[in-house]
Structure formats: C-alpha cells, structure tokens
Amino acid sequence: MENYLEVNLVRFIHMLRYAGIRIGSGEVLDALNALSLLDLSDREAVRAGLKATLVKRSGEQQLFDKAFTLFFAPPEAKEKDYARHRQDQAQRRQLLAKATEELTFQGMPLKLSDSEKTVYSGMPEKDKEKLLDYIKKTAEGKNIEQHFQPILESVVKSSLAYWRKSLRNQLNLSPLPQTGDQELNALLASAVRNGGDYSPALLEEDMQNIADKDLPRAEALIRKLARQMVTRLARRYRQSKKRQQLDLRKTIRHNIRFGGTLLKLRYRSRRTQKPRLVLLCDVSGSMARYANFVLQFIYGINDVVSQIESFIFSEDLERVTEYFQHGDDFTSTMLEVINRSKEWGRGTNLGAALKNLRLKYPDLLTGHSILLIVSDTKTMALDETLQELSLIKRIVKDVVLLNTLPRGDWLSSKSVRSFQGVLRMFPCNTLSDLEKVIRQKIIIY
C-alpha cells in the first residue's frame, strides 16, 4: 500500500479499532482535519491531535499511547517487529503441525481447534506422553472402530480444557489478529506480546480464565463499573420527555395569598423510589473464581451506598453485609469473608438458600426490593428452587439472575431453561457482560 497520510491514518485507526476503541467515520474526518492544522514533523503535536479527535474515553488513553508508539515507530524497529512476527508465525505453524501429526486416532487426525492444539503443545512433555499413550491404547483396544473417534475426541478435549485452565498464566491463547494486512498483523501481534493490557481479550475472557497478571486491571475495571452502577441507582428524579406538568391543586393553594392570581406556578415533580437491592451470590465450588469478581463488585457498590443487603450462599445462606461495611480495604474484607464463611466452596442449593432468605429476613423482601442473584444455575433440588423462586417473585418487585455460564451453553442446560421461565436472566460470564448489565439498565424501578 502506498505511504499516503490518509492510508497511514486509516491503518492506524484500524489498529485502534482492533484494540476495542470505538471510532466513527466522522471522527476519522475530524482527525484528518486536525492533522491539516498541525505541524506533521512535530511528533507530540500529532499524537495530541489524534488523541483529542479519536479517543474519547478515559480508560483508553494509555491504550492509545501504546498503539501510537508502536505504529509510529522508527522504520528499523518496525522491520524488526515484522521479522519477529514472521518467525513467530512460522514457529506457531510448526507447533500446530506437530500437534496435528501426533494427535491421531487410527491414522485419522483428531478434530481439534487451533487453540486446543496450542494448549497441547504447551503441556509438559511427560503429560503429553500420558495423553498420547491413552489415545494409543484406546485406538488399539478390542472392537474399537472408526466411529469411536468422536467419543475419544471429547475426552481429549476435556483434558485439554483442564490444561488450558492450569496453563492460563503461561500460554498466550489469544487468537492471532487477522486483518488481511500483513504488516498490521505484525504490529498487533507485537502489541499483544508487549503489554498484557493491549489485548482486547480481557473484556471478553471468561472470568474464571483471567490470568493472575491481568487481575489488577480487571479489579480496577470492576471498581469503575460498580461506581457507575451506583451513580445510576442513586438518581432520584427521572425526567420525562414531556414538559413538566402543572400541579393545579398546589398552584391554586399557593396563590391564594395573591388573591387567586396565579403568580407562582407549582409543578408536579416525579420522585422515584430508590430500590432496595438484595444481592445473593453463589460461592459454591464451581463458582469460586467468579465469586471473587462478583464480591469485588459488591464491595464497590457497598463502598458508595450502604443500603444494599448482600448474602452469599452455597448449601445454605449467609449474610455478609456487615463485612463490607467496615470500610476496610478489599483484600482484608475478602480474607475475612473467606475465613469466616462456612459456605465457601461447597455444593449449591439455591432453593434452600432462598427459603432461608424468605423465612429469616422477611422484612428485606418487600414490594420495593429487587433480588439480584449471581449463580451458574447448577443447583441441587431444581424443582424446589423453582417453586421457591416463584413464591419470592410474588413478593418482591423483580428477580434478576446474572448467569456466569457462557451464553452458548444456555440452550443445552435444563436448569437455565427452567429458570428463564421464572425470572429475567442476563449473561455475566465476562467483564464485558458485566459492563453490558450496567449499560442496559436491567434494573428498572
């Protein structure tokens, strides 16, 4: 491609968009206009100009700076990056080819995705051999025929899923950028490699797979989301599109002192009742890692408004509101909750927890309260749970469930389908889901 200003700008914008920055075409024009006003040999001016016209969210400022440094790097550095990218690509292809070659069943390659193959090549040699040995033994077993392959594949896949989880801190599993522009791909790959926080993947990553090094960033993000949610909840007035309505009765009464001439008008102001939030968070074994994030969210909310009642549950219910009210920092609060809680990491019985909530804390469940449940819906005693839910739903204003199962798995899960009949359900599997929950105003009052 030719080295025009416009072409380069558009490629840079592609890079920003890939990183998750939303840029409209109007903004592209603004950026071009801005460049025409600036001295193009002044690197800092160009940077500031593009930043002012393209990046409009506080969280994206650093991302932009990083992308700018990479994109407008000296040609030698760029060439080096490009070479390294080609080398990486070749290496990766080689690894994948090797994995495809090794993972075969009676001469046929197993149907595995590229990321699964990457996990395989990252496994320790000993465990690789174990897996291969298992496949080989199965293949040589008596009466084992070709149609047995899918079953073997799913066994291998679940083993790889386990490894994926335990290798999440070492492997780079984010898919390679595909933009159709080799040089841009190289830049993006080097961006992903150099800084953990360049990967747009963090927002889309299943929360239980977030690597430890990304935790601080995820935590900061959650705190911000919580604050935005609280601001929304704390609003008392809601304006309608219509002009304000006159309150005739009040106006007349007020103006009696002027002999009935309507000198001062009184308006009807709408005051919305603040909802009472009751949070119920699943901390059973399957939810442990999500719970860490969700509790952080609760902590963020409690930090600002204290009228939120929070509970955790697994086999039974436990009130945790007071832990969050001491004003301690998050780590010590979490430690306290985990140390004192009897419920952490046990099985799940949502029905029993709901029943206890209803019986022990009847004054929390009123017509004003909204029950927010965070769970993966995998519970014992499904029928009782459903019964209990519909009972509670009649008392409270609304019941909302944030589901940590990935959206794709909803259809195949019986419990999800039966829960959906009773309450409103939203995905809460990734940080971007959590963000959407807040943006969509799922809590209506």
Next chain:
Amino acid sequence: MSYAHAVSIGIIIAVSSGGVRSLDVSIANLRKAFLSAGYITDEDVIITVFLSLKLGKPLLVEGAPGVGKTELAKVLSQVLEADLIRLQCYEGLDENKALYEWNYQRQLLKIQISKETACTEDLEQNLFSLEYLLERPLLKAIQADKQVVLLIDEVDKTDEEFEAFLFEVLSDFQVSVPELGTISARQIPVVILTSNNERELSDGLKRRCAYLYLDYPTVEREVAIIRAKIPTVGEKLSLEVARAVSLIRDSQEIKKKPSIAETLDWVRAILALDQDRLNLVVIEQTMAMLLKTKADLLSFNKNIGSGRLVEYARTEK
C-alpha cells in the same frame, strides 16, 4: 459621531476579525497566553484546545475532581477576552432552567394592568415578546453579541434526556421558541463541557466533541504550579510537597485524592506555621488540609504514615 456610524464600525470590526476575537489562534500564542494567565499545563492540553477552537468543536474535558477542568474554561475565557457563561448541571436540570422560560409573573402583572387600563394594543403578541423571555445560560450564550465561552460544568450529573437535548443545541446552535420562531446564534460560542466521569456520556455527544483527559500533574508540573501560585515558597519545600502529594495520590486506599487546590492550601498552611521543609510534626498538624474524610486520614496513617511520607518526599530521584 452619529449612532449609526458607531454601529457600522462595530460591524466592520466584528467581520474583519472573524472567528475568535483579539487573539490570533496559534499553538505558540495559546501557550504564551496560558502561561501569562498563570495556567501551567501540558502541551497536549494546548494542542487540544487549539484544535477545538480551529475545528469549531465543543471541547469535552474529563478527569478526576480537582485537576483543573473548570479552571481551564475560566482561563480560556480570559485568554480569548470573552465573557464566561456557566451552566452548572445537576440532577433534574431541565430546559426551563438551561434554555429559557417565560416570565409568568410579569406576564400576569401585565394582564392585570391591562384589564384596568382598557388598552387596545395587541396584548397577546406583546406578552410573548423577548421582553418577557427569561434567558437561561444556553440562550444567553446563543444570543450574545460577542463570542462567549460557554462552560457546561459536570455534564455527567444530568439525565440522559437532557444530554440528548444538549447535543441538539450544540450541533446547530439554534433554538426554536414556539411563540417567537427560531433564534440562531449570532456568534458560535466556544463550548467547554466538563465531566467527572461518574457516568459514561452518550456516544453521540462524544462524537461531536474534541476530547481531553486531564490527569493529575506530574511532580515537575506540580512544582511549577506551586511556585507560580505561591511565589514565596522555597524550592525545596515545593519539591517535597509535590512528591508527597504524588505518593498520596498513588495510594489505592485513599478515596478522595487531593486536588491541586488542596495542594496549594497545604503549602500555605505549612508556610503559615513558619516551616520551610516537611517534617513529622508539621505533617501531623496540617494533614487535614489535604485529606478531608476520617476514613482517608485513618487509611493514610495505616498505609503510608508520616514517617514514610517524609522519607519519600526527601529522597532525591
């Protein structure tokens, strides 16, 4: 000189200068003007302001409380020698308060008077004339003869509906009053919106604006600010204070980070106690100028402590 003559000269002046008055907008000029107005800032800020003036776009300034967002608008009005019209946003702000409202009281009085003095003129038309219109900040900015700086402060506090209305006004700079017709701006005002980022603003509004994110100043920058605002301060003290404040701001546990104004207050407090260096005693005595909630003071003592603060502030880089 006749009145008509004066008016024609006025018009000629207005036409000839075009765009922004008095100051020829260029990056170098802005830099100089900001400096002489005592507003010490980064090159980024100057370039962004320059672009927003040149492209004729509103400037949206975001950042934590106390980094000088509102101050930027004030200084800009000073630099451009334009009046500052301020619209402070709050929850529940509506068009009546922001744009215009009919002066009901005056209209009613007029009706009362005209009842008694059997007047024949066309009362209704008179009642809805500019005379009875209460101008609120937005209309005032649009109607101004001379270009003004319109500061829309803390726009994140308003409701989304108002935000939508706002960007309608900001894109056309005209307002229609049903009884009067459409009023278009005589001069496109320089618009600055500020936000504390409590709520994500809508994409539509952001798209129309140039964007500036103001961060807390670096240590060097803050030293420069302290020395510019409080000339009597010693070099050592200003450096120590700036370093101490940056340590406090970096702490995750402090909820309300000290603003630039609070840093300046702190320096003044230290000077008032006749101290020219930071030490344990003076920190204990004056910390309340910097941290203003009990929780923050407690967590300062728990997580940082005066001893570490002095040590950090005094170590050379």
